[in-house]
Amino acid sequence: MQFLSPLILFTSCTLLATTVFADAQAPVQSECQIKSQEISSKIQNAKTEGDKTEQANLEKALAEVNANCTETSLIKQRKQKVLDAKQEVSRRQTDLNKAMEKGDPEKINKRKDKLADSRKELQEAQTELEKVQPDD
Known part of the structure; x- marks a missing residue:
């Protein structure tokens, strides 16, 4: 019984280490590869549903991604989106400043909401850019 405990412990640690090492070695997919896979999946769904128009549109989109998508182009697009x-x-x-000068509470609240939405979109654009932009 004393022999089995260390053996089980050793085997468990070995399996855990192998799993962790395998995850660390897994290749990271590029954003372009991910886009391509997502579109391919949608094409399969369109085929399954028999939606020929959607399938054709998705196949065209996939061809464009495969032909034009590069990490550099993604960075450029996302920088433009942030700008x-x-x-x-x-x-x-x-x-908002103009509405505040006029003092109309309804317009002020409306402008505040729109500004908050715009700030949220900016944050989302910055997050997307950070995903593809290499660390400097």
């Missing part, structure tokens, strides 16, 4: 979101936040802040 657009920043401009929208700035515009919404200006609208």
Whole structure:
């Protein structure tokens, strides 16, 4: 019985270490590969449902992703999205300031809500950019 306990412990640790090491060695998929797989999955769903129009549109989208998607292009697109979101936040802040000058509580609340939505979109855009932008 004394021999079995260390043997079981050793075997358990070995299996755990192997699992952890295998996870650490798993290749990281690029955003482009993930996009391609998602579209392929949607194509399969469209085939299953018999939706020829959706299938054709998805196949076209997949061809475009395969032809044009690079990590560099993703970074460029996401940087542009962040820039657009920043401009929208700035515009919404200006609208809020004007509403505050006029003193209309209804418009002020409406502008505050829109500004909050724009800030949320900016945060989401920044998060998406961080996913693909290499650490400097």
